[in-house]
Amino acid sequence: MKTEERLFSVVIPAYNYAESLPRALESVLQQPGNDYEVLIVDDGSTDDTSAVIERLKALYPARFNAVSRENSGPAAVRNYGITNTTGDWLIFLDADDELMPDALAELRRFIVEHESVRLIVGGHMVADTDGSERYRGVKVLPADPEARLAGYLLKKTITPSNGATAMHRSIFQRCLYPEQFRNSEDIPVFAYALTNFESAALDKPINRIYKHADSLRHNLIYADDIGTRLVEEVFREDHIPAHLQKYKRVYAGQRCLSLFRTFYLAGQKEAALKYYREALRYDWRALFKFSYTKKAIRLLVA
Structure with missing residues (x-):
């Protein structure tokens, strides 16, 4: 893959999703255009992820980059992706999800039409374990940063989702993902971005999220460990x-x-x-x- 700057950097954190990783990667590589790069970060997987990545390299030579690291959690993986990519816009696609076929085309058009926007909150498809599927759209975001913060944290009317959200690289100049958290690490970053940068909604399905029972959000150990420390991270005085x-x-x-x-x-x-x-x-x-x-x-x- 060339190292020249791209419009998009798609970062795929991978931890023990060897079975679904090819689907996630191929959903990106099938996007039209040559203005994007893909980085897979294997976060110390204990399954066949490393072997799957090698097979994918043989199938798609020079189409993506990949690196393996000691397990450090999703926040550290995303921060690594930020540092080691060059695209103006970052998309963090979970290894068990996939981009919709026209995702980057929709985002390209939106970026051209909204030059000052730095956070794009897209819609997404939800694939349930019973095989059913539904679209979760997004509403127009308020112009007022205070209304966006309240809508996100309190009213739950703003629901950005990784993989369906494109974040301009400038967001991460002063705010990175808190690596001390093993889940909910995206909440402080979304709160910061919605408060400090022009944000807009793109009511189109950008990705498909596959629901499964072993999601970290249901892990009681991590939930109790984070507790209310998340509140302090969200409301850091240099962010809010x-x-x-x-x-x-x-x-x-x-x-x-x-x-x-x-x-x-x-x-x-x-x-x-x-x-x-x-x-x-x-x-x-x-x-x-x-x-x-x-x-x-x-x-x-x-």
Whole structure:
């Protein structure tokens, strides 16, 4: 692959997805045009990922770059991808997902028509384990950065997804992925980008996400390890302006309610109640979110 600058850099983090990695890579290599580069980062996989990469190199010589590293987590892999690619726009495509056939063409057109935009939030297809599929679109993003931050963190009306989101390289000059987190590492970066850079929605399916049961977002160990430390990372003073720090406690309360639900569904009573109490400490109005309060009462009387 040539080292000249490209419009797009597609980074594919790969950890134990040997079976689906060829699908992800081929979905990129089949995109029309020659203005993109592809980098696969094998994050210390213990399955056949390295052998699969070698076979793919033989099938597609000089079409992509690949590197193997000691396992360090998705944040470190993405930061490596940022440092070791040259494209103006970065797309982080999970190894178990795929780009839609016209993804880069849609993004090219959008970039030309919106020269000042630096974050493009696209839609995506969701493929469920039962074989069904649905489109998850995106709404027009508010012009006001405060409204975007609140829409993303609190109202959940803005839902950027890796693989469906294109991020201009300038975003990462002052903000990288927090490598101390093994999941939820994208939340601080999306919050920073939506607050500090012009952002827009592209209501077209950019990628297809395959749902599966072993997603890290369901890993209780990582969820409890991160806990509310995520709130501090999101609201770093060098990332979120002072006049928007007012949302910190409300977001902390919501974060605790989310963790409460996670542990409640997992049957972890003590952990669930711990986070419910923390939610009330951050924002007493959580008491009036009755779906959560009813669950907490059930745990208390069980």
